[in-house]
Structure formats: C-alpha cells, structure tokens
Amino acid sequence: MISLRGVSVVVPAARRGDADRVLLDDITLDLAERRIALIGANGSGKSTLLRLLNGLRTPTAGTVTVDGRDTTAKAAEVRARVGFVFTDPLAQLLMSTPVEDVELSLRARIRDRRERTLRAEELLAERGLLEVAHQSIYDLSGGERQLVALTSVLAVRPRIVVADEPTTLLDLRNRILLRRAFAELEQQLIVSTHDLDLAAEMDRVLVVDGGRIVADGDPGTVIDGYVSAMQALR
Ligand SMILES: Nc1ncnc2c1ncn2[C@@H]1O[C@H](COP(=O)(O)OP(=O)(O)OP(=O)(O)O)[C@@H](O)[C@H]1O
Numbered sequence: 001m002i003s004l005r006g007v008s009v010v011v012p013a014a015r016r017g018d019a020d021r022v023l024l025d026d027i028t029l030d031l032a033e034r035r036i037a038l039i040g041a042n043g044s045g046k047s048t049l050l051r052l053l054n055g056l057r058t059p060t061a062g063t064v065t066v067d068g069r070d071t072t073a074k075a076a077e078v079r080a081r082v083g084f085v086f087t088d089p090l091a092q093l094l095m096s097t098p099v100e101d102v103e104l105s106l107r108a109r110i111r112d113r114r115e116r117t118l119r120a121e122e123l124l125a126e127r128g129l130l131e132v133a134h135q136s137i138y139d140l141s142g143g144e145r146q147l148v149a150l151t152s153v154l155a156v157r158p159r160i161v162v163a164d165e166p167t168t169l170l171d172l173r174n175r176i177l178l179r180r181a182f183a184e185l186e187q188q189l190i191v192s193t194h195d196l197d198l199a200a201e202m203d204r205v206l207v208v209d210g211g212r213i214v215a216d217g218d219p220g221t222v223i224d225g226y227v228s229a230m231q232a233l234r
Pocket of ligand 1: 042046047
C-alpha cells in the first residue's frame with residue numbers, strides 16, 4: 001500500500017520578497033484500492049502528487065511510503081516496485097526501437113541477449129506491437145508509442161503502475177486501446193487524468209484542487225460532484 005502522512009511540497013519563491021509556492025498542502029492518504037484516479041484542474045497538483053509515489057520527487061515535509069518503504073530513504077527499492085508512465089512516451093522511451101527499449105527493461109532479469117530479444121518480442125506481440133517492434137520509435141503513432149512505454153514499464157514487473165495523464169495525447173481509438181490495456185492490468189493502477197470516462201472505470205476517485213484533496217470516494221459520486229462544481233463556475 002502507498003501511504004502519505006502530512007505531505008507538503010513547497011518550492012521557494014523565484015524572486016526575493018515573493019511568497020514560497022505550496023504545490024501540495026499537508027496531505028494524508030492511504031492508497032489501497034486496486035484502481036485509483038486523480039482528477040482536477042490544470043495546475044492543481046496531480047502530477048506533483050504522482051511523482052511523489054515513486055520517488056521522482058521528494059516531499060518538503062511529511063513522508064511517503066510504498067509497502068512500508070520510505071520513498072526518500074529507499075528510493076531504488078521504491079522505483080523497482082512503482083512503474084511510472086509519462087504523458088508523453090517520448091519522454092521515457094530511451095532506445096531507438098520498441099524491441100530495444102523493452103530489452104533494456106529486461107536486462108536485470110534476463111542475462112542472455114538472444115533470450116532477451118525473444119522475450120521483448122513476445123511482450124510486444126502480446127500488445128499487438130510485433131509488426132512495429134523493429135521500427136524507429138519516431139515512426140510509430142502516439143498510441144503505439146504509449147503502448148510500447150507501458151510494455152517497457154511492465155517488463156520490470158512493478159507491483160504498482162502510476163500513469164500521469166496517459167491518454168491526453170491520444171485520439172479516441174488509442175484512448176480506448178490504452179483503457180483496455182489498463183483494464184487488463186493485474187497491478188495496482190494510480191492514474192491522473194482529464195478523461196472522465198477513464199476515471200469512471202476506477203474503484204476510487206480523488207479530486208485535487210490547489211494542492212489539496214477536496215473530494216474522495218466512489219467514481220459515480222465524486223465525478224458527478226466535480227462536473228456540477230465545474231458547471232457552476234462562471
Ligand atoms: N519545480 C517547480 N517549481 C515551481 N512550480 C512548480 C514546480 N513544479 C510544478 N510547479 C507548479 O505547481 C503547480 C502544480 O503542477 P502539477 O504539474 O502538479 O499540476 P497538474 O494538476 O498535474 O496539472 P495538469 O493537469 O496541467 O498536468 C503548477 O502551477 C506548476 O506550475
């Protein structure tokens with residue numbers, strides 16, 4: 001389970017005399033449900049919160065633990081447990097072809113090169129990506145790239161998958177394909193999204209606003225409340 005206790009993230013003011021910026025404000029949460037979505041306006045703090053969960057960012061105050069391991073003190077162990085999928089797959093695909101990228105993720109587990117390539121091809125084939133496995137990453141569609149990124153993250157066998165607005169750059173067809181891939185995951189999934197259809201498929205939804213959690217509960221109630229609050233804005 002992921003636990004946050006009294007977590008704040010504050011960045012110092014860029015100019016002398018300005019106030020420090022509070023990105024997250026004293027958050028205490030246990031994230032135990034299998035599928036959780038964070039929703040909320042641009043700049044509300046969703047990405048900052050997600051980045052805390054695998055130690056990409058450390059809290060200014062408070063603690064974040066993953067299965068009891070502190071994300072600051074046990075960063076390597078936490079990263080092995082929590083895979084992170086970025087909005088833009090090009091930000092995380094390190095190699096020039098899908099097969100090489102997945103092979104990189106498999107390096108710690110499979111020493112033999114030939115065996116590693118075969119396994120990488122097998123994993124890509126399971127996601128319908130065998131045809132593009134040896135193509136340049138730059139020649140893939142956005143949807144294919146996002147599925148390659150997910151395949152690479154899963155190849156490390158994380159226990160938890162965190163995804164930061166993974167469907168934002170995708171068209172409807174690819175959004176549906178990615179949602180299907182997420183639905184089949186056996187890992188715990190924590191996702192931030194503006195896609196309320198994706199959020200509606202989760203077990204729990206949290207609304208982030210101004211660095212705080214302002215609503216938390218079952219998707220139906222929380223999403224209805226969020227939509228009503230947005231419609232009431234003038
Ligand atoms: N290192 C930083 N220094 C200063 N401000 C930052 C830093 N990182 C993030 N911010 C600010 O913190 C706020 C929250 O950003 P965050 O990316 O967490 O929001 P978000 O909810 O994910 O937004 P979006 O939906 O647009 O992706 C933003 O106003 C952002 O500009």
